[in-house]
Amino acid sequence: MRIHRNQIVRGEERPDESDMTLITPLLAKYRGKRGGLIPLLQSTQHLYGYLPPAAFPLISEATGVAQSEIYGVATFYAQFRLHPAGKHIVKVCHGTACHVQNARDVTEALVEALGVPDGGTTPDGLFTLESVACLGCCSLAPVMMIGESTYGKLTGSEAVRIVKEIRIKESREKQD
Amino acid sequence: MGKTKVIVGLGSCGIAAGAAATYRKIEELCLAEKIDIELGKTSCVGMCYREPLVEVVDEDGSYLYGEVDEKRAIEIVEKHLRQHSPVKEYIVQTDLFATEDDSFTRNQVKIALRNCGYMDPENIDQYEAREGYLAVKGIASKGTSRAEVIQTVLESGLRGRGGGGFPTGMKWKFASNYSSAEKYIICNADEGDPGAFMDRSVLEGDPHSVLEGMIIGGYAIGASEGVIYCRAEYPLAIKRLEIALTQAREKGYLGANACGIQGFNFDIHIKEGAGAFVCGEETALIASVEGRRGMPRKRPPFPAESGLWNKPTNINNVETFANIPWILNNGAAAYAAFGTEKSKGTKVFALAGKVKRSGLVEVPMGITIREVIYKLGGGIKGDKKFKAVQMGGPSGGCIPEYLADTIVDYDSVNATGAIMGSGGMVVMDETTCMVDVARFFLDFTRKESCGKCTFCRIGTKRMLEILERITIGEGRESDIGELEELAQQIKDNSLCGLGQTAPNPVLTTLRYFRDEYEAHIHHKKCPAKACKSLITYTVDPEKCTGCTVCAKNCPVSAIDGARKQSHFIRQDACIRCGACFTKCKFEAIVLS
Ligand SMILES: Cc1cc2nc3c(=O)[nH]c(=O)nc-3n(C[C@H](O)[C@H](O)[C@H](O)COP(=O)(O)O)c2cc1C
Ligand code: FES
Numbered sequence: 001m002r003i004h005r006n007q008i009v010r011g012e013e014r015p016d017e018s019d020m021t022l023i024t025p026l027l028a029k030y031r032g033k034r035g036g037l038i039p040l041l042q043s044t045q046h047l048y049g050y051l052p053p054a055a056f057p058l059i060s061e062a063t064g065v066a067q068s069e070i071y072g073v074a075t076f077y078a079q080f081r082l083h084p085a086g087k088h089i090v091k092v093c094h095g096t097a098c099h100v101q102n103a104r105d106v107t108e109a110l111v112e113a114l115g116v117p118d119g120g121t122t123p124d125g126l127f128t129l130e131s132v133a134c135l136g137c138c139s140l141a142p143v144m145m146i147g148e149s150t151y152g153k154l155t156g157s158e159a160v161r162i163v164k165e166i167r168i169k170e171s172r173e174k175q176d
Numbered sequence: 177m178g179k180t181k182v183i184v185g186l187g188s189c190g191i192a193a194g195a196a197a198t199y200r201k202i203e204e205l206c207l208a209e210k211i212d213i214e215l216g217k218t219s220c221v222g223m224c225y226r227e228p229l230v231e232v233v234d235e236d237g238s239y240l241y242g243e244v245d246e247k248r249a250i251e252i253v254e255k256h257l258r259q260h261s262p263v264k265e266y267i268v269q270t271d272l273f274a275t276e277d278d279s280f281t282r283n284q285v286k287i288a289l290r291n292c293g294y295m296d297p298e299n300i301d302q303y304e305a306r307e308g309y310l311a312v313k314g315i316a317s318k319g320t321s322r323a324e325v326i327q328t329v330l331e332s333g334l335r336g337r338g339g340g341g342f343p344t345g346m347k348w349k350f351a352s353n354y355s356s357a358e359k360y361i362i363c364n365a366d367e368g369d370p371g372a373f374m375d376r377s378v379l380e381g382d383p384h385s386v387l388e389g390m391i392i393g394g395y396a397i398g399a400s401e402g403v404i405y406c407r408a409e410y411p412l413a414i415k416r417l418e419i420a421l422t423q424a425r426e427k428g429y430l431g432a433n434a435c436g437i438q439g440f441n442f443d444i445h446i447k448e449g450a451g452a453f454v455c456g457e458e459t460a461l462i463a464s465v466e467g468r469r470g471m472p473r474k475r476p477p478f479p480a481e482s483g484l485w486n487k488p489t490n491i492n493n494v495e496t497f498a499n500i501p502w503i504l505n506n507g508a509a510a511y512a513a514f515g516t517e518k519s520k521g522t523k524v525f526a527l528a529g530k531v532k533r534s535g536l537v538e539v540p541m542g543i544t545i546r547e548v549i550y551k552l553g554g555g556i557k558g559d560k561k562f563k564a565v566q567m568g569g570p571s572g573g574c575i576p577e578y579l580a581d582t583i584v585d586y587d588s589v590n591a592t593g594a595i596m597g598s599g600g601m602v603v604m605d606e607t608t609c610m611v612d613v614a615r616f617f618l619d620f621t622r623k624e625s626c627g628k629c630t631f632c633r634i635g636t637k638r639m640l641e642i643l644e645r646i647t648i649g650e651g652r653e654s655d656i657g658e659l660e661e662l663a664q665q666i667k668d669n670s671l672c673g674l675g676q677t678a679p680n681p682v683l684t685t686l687r688y689f690r691d692e693y694e695a696h697i698h699h700k701k702c703p704a705k706a707c708k709s710l711i712t713y714t715v716d717p718e719k720c721t722g723c724t725v726c727a728k729n730c731p732v733s734a735i736d737g738a739r740k741q742s743h744f745i746r747q748d749a750c751i752r753c754g755a756c757f758t759k760c761k762f763e764a765i766v767l768s
Contacts, residue, residue: 034485037467038450042408065467076469076626078451079408095370096566096602097528099616104708105753109731112751133453133620134370135409137192138528138602139224139535148411150192156731156753 017052017084027062037063041074050081078132086121086128088166090114091145092159095134098142102155106142107131109156113163126170127163179214180257182206185229185293187220187380188412189373194245195228201249202230211257219381221293222536223280226268232256242268242277280533283551285514287522288337288498289538292381297416300423303384309427311504312391312435322352325396329500331508333520338364338456338493339571339598340673341519341586344500347490350480351397354488361399362484362491363390364461365406365413368453369569370620372600374524375494377536379406379413382498383420387444389497391429392504394442397490402444405461408451417446453570453624457672458483458491460626471626472672493598495524515541519585523596529566529603530557539584546580549603560605564688568597570617570624571677573684574610593684595677609706610689611696615643617681625674632675635666639682648709651697656686705767708752712768717742719764726756726765 016022026043030036040063044055051074060067074080092107107118110129114122121128137143140152144159151162184190184199199217206213223229226242230252233239239262241252248266256262262270268277286292295302303309314320330345351359363386367375379386390402406414421444424430434442447465454460455470462484464470483489499521503511512520519541525548528534532554539548545565549555556562564574573594575582582588589596604613622636639662642655663679670676686693695701702710715726715735722740727733734750737743745756757765 035447035465035467038464039448042448042450063467073467073469076452080450096569096600096616097371097534099370100529100602100604100608100613102754105731105751105755108751108753112732132409133368134372136367136373136376137189137224138371138373138526138600139189140192140227141528141534143192150188152189152192155729155758156751156755157729160731 017048018054020052020054020058022047023055023058027058031062032064037065037070037073038077041070041080045080050084053082084121084125087126087170088146089128089130090163091130091132091135093133093135093137093141093143093145094131095138095141097138098134101141103142105156106144106154106159109160110163113160126167179212180235181214181216181231181233182257183216183218183231183233185220185227185231186217187377188410189220189224189377190227190229191412193227197246198228198230198244198249201246202253205250205253206257209253209258211253213257217296217298218293219297220377220536222284222289222377222538223268223277223533224535225533226277229268232262234260237271239267239272240269241266277533280535280537280552280554283543283547284538285522285540286538287502287511287514288378288385288495288524289381289536290502291385292377292536295382297381297383298419300384300420300427303382307505308384308501309388309429309435311501312388312395312429312437314504315392315395316436322396322398325392325504326352328504328508329396332503332511333508333515334496334499334503334511335519335586336493337495337499337523337598339369339568339595341596344492344496347480347492348393348396350478351488351490354481355398356488357400358485358487359397359399359401360484360487360489361390361394361397361402362458362461362465362489363402363404363497364456364458364491364493365404365410366449366453366456366461367407367410367494367598368456368624369571369598369600371528371566371569371602372526372598373528374526374536374599376410376413377526378494378498378524379410380416383413383417384424385498385501386417386494387420387424387429389492389500390444391434391442392500393490393492393497395434395437395440397488399442399490402442403465403484404444404446405449405455405465406446407449414446414448421446452626453620454626454672454674457674460672461491462489469626471628472674474671495599516583516585518587523584523599525584525599525601527553527601527603529601530560530605530608531555531603532557541585542583544581544583545575545601548584548601549580553603556603556605558605560607562603563606563608564604564610566594566602566604566613566681567600568595568677568680569600570621571595571673571680572597572600573680574604574613574688575684576688579688593680593687595680607704607706609647609702609704610685610692611643611702612647612704612706614682614685615640615647618643618678621674621678625678629670629672629675631666631669632671632678635662635669636675636678638662639666639679643682646693646696647702647707649696649700649707651693653697655697656690656693659686711752712747713745713750713752713754713757714766714768715743715745716764716766719762721762721764723761725759725761729755729759731755
């Protein structure tokens with residue numbers, strides 16, 4: 001059994017992804033509620049870090065929406081993940097302001113440094129590299145967001161330095 | 177005179193620039209040294225280019241300090257707060273003497289942004305002290321009728337700030353005409369245009385204004401419920417909205433007999449978006465609130481007749497709502513006094529890109545684009561040549577420098593082929609390749625197309641493929657013609673605004689920068705030296721001093737060479753990021 005750390009509730013272990021009883025209170029909260037499907041999927045993802053396949057039949061039963069339709073919704077929106085992600089999600093902004101200020105260099109440098117393609121997760125499960133469109137901090141372009149921290153006025157090497165620092169911190173924590 | 181006030185700007189942009197650390201530092205120092213001050217917070221005043229910002233108000237006046245990192249914070253605490261001698265060189269604005277940054281504020285008229293940066297957004301008392309909830313109280317005490325509210329908004333000339341520019345009063349009138357026990361008013365806070373952040377700043381800096389605008393709109397159309405559809409990428413905005421909602425409920429502005437208006441039972445809820453640009457379109461937004469895939473549908477019926485849960489629904493943008501309380505308090509004529517014949521009032525713009533002062537500005541309609549970029553924005557970064565400004569995001573276009581005297585109003589901007597849009601202004605200089613910009617937007621719309629209409633789904637992909645091959649030097653003679661043909665077909669055969677406007681970035685760049693397309697296609701050259709496949713970086717051995725700075729800064733270790741000896745870039749490893757080019761002090765890196 002793999003245990004993922006939750007990047008939202010920092011410092012806590014992410015709950016066992018095969019334990020579907022964890023979503024029981026969520027199912028009860030949204031059962032039969034009009035328009036409840038997306039908030040239910042959001043809170044499920046908040047809990048597990050992604051949408052585990054085993055959750056689909058339960059969500060379908062609670063909402064009365066067919067599983068096929070739930071997959072339709074889950075794949076339509078960029079927010080939902082069908083696979084576990086790394087502990088730190090590195091979101092590099094590729095909005096207009098960041099694009100004209102060389103956001104591509106940031107992603108390219110991170111691809112090289114982390115050894116994963118854009119959208120990929122490092123083998124140690126520490127980082128998932130993603131591209132997003134505009135984090136709303138355009139005045140600091142180019143920008144990236146890791147967890148809840150936003151970093152502005154980046155260059156490729158600066159971004160790599162930040163990620164390396166997190167990696168060092170992580171390995172220190174592991175030793176402790 | 178009371179205590180000295182110290183106010184730190186804690187908007188998303190400020191926090192990203194390190195304002196939270198600045199806040200903690202000031203708190204810690206003042207506590208340790210027993211300096212008695214009143215430490216407060218506010219949101220973004222728009223001077224994002226000077227973040228983190230700290231305002232000190234003492235008995236002599238107010239001083240706004242810029243770029244206050246922890247080091248500067250220490251100095252300000254020591255010199256200003258302890259020794260009462262302000263640190264002049266860090267002051268960006270004060271009421272005591274003129275500064276260079278005055279020109280940024282002087283040319284603005286703040287209506288929608290009237291409170292942003294001037295109060296604590298998490299404190300309803302401060303909002304009330306600034307005429308907050310005065311408009312709704314007025315409605316309750318004077319017994320203003322729904323029709324009168326609508327008439328005022330109509331007369332103000334306010335047009336929707338979400339991009340479409342439809343008269344808000346007219347929209348409210350339509351929605352009020354349908355009678356139904358269930359009726360909805362929705363605030364569109366999806367802000368999808370990449371490169372725009374007006375709505376985020378308003379929500380973070382002044383959430384109560386948006387709520388009050390929604391309450392007024394809800395009353396005017398006879399709504400039973402309000403919904404704010406906010407993108408999930410704005411966690412701070414959502415948090416502050418939630419706080420504001422709780423406070424407004426506690427004070428009776430929401431709930432049964434809201435604001436003391438008998439029989440007006442009205443509450444507002446937040447719906448978090450899940451990351452889809454198309455959900456900014458109103459029918460797609462409604463589908464998303466209902467828990468479905470956010471796909472637009474045919475109109476009519478318009479939401480005013482059949483919207484959320486098939487009930488009459490009115491949708492307005494964040495900035496539109498933020499203007500409403502001011503209009504009711506100051507009168508329609510006061511609002512209409514600003515602006516041009518057909519575009520009244522003010523508009524907020526998010527200035528970004530290659531402009532010196534990027535940030536948020538609110539200007540009266542009718543000002544020229546050049547004034548916005550030069551007078552407020554301070555001109556182009558690094559004093560490079562101004563090439564174009566992108567307005568309207570993926571639905572808009574690039575306005576070239578020679579049309580920069582176009583005035584900011586719906587019709588004038590439309591005439592250029594761009595659109596006013598929601599207020600993103602991304603400035604581009606001579607180093608921005610316009611073909612690449614067009615490619616960038618098509619890549620965006622292709623990804624964000626919901627897939628319902630064939631021409632939008634496949635047409636944008638075909639256009640993107642053509643633009644991609646042009647930017648890597650494989651463009652064909654027939655490409656420009658093909659782009660124009662596809663553009664027309666996509667415009668004609670798409671159901672919603674996304675597809676209908678998706679070709680605009682290509683059409684405007686073809687119209688104004690055709691020579692750049694031709695240079696890529698015929699000569700395999702990128703005049704802006706931006707398209708990576710068409711450029712190389714090399715070291716000029718004559719100028720290279722072997723200082724190793726380039727090698728140290730190369731993110732992919734593609735530069736070899738011993739100290740004090742000429743360096744060499746391995747072309748197969750080079751990712752053409754230009755880091756060496758910018759870092760080299762001896763101009764020894766050659767871009768060709
Ligand atoms: C593809 C697409 C995306 C849109 N995105 C937004 C948006 O992010 N925010 C917004 O307020 N309006 C957006 N709109 C416009 C809305 O459909 C709608 O016209 C607007 O919210 C109405 O408010 P207003 O009249 O106050 O401008 C979008 C329209 C389209 C076609
Ligand atoms: S474009 Fe990157 S933050 Fe807006």
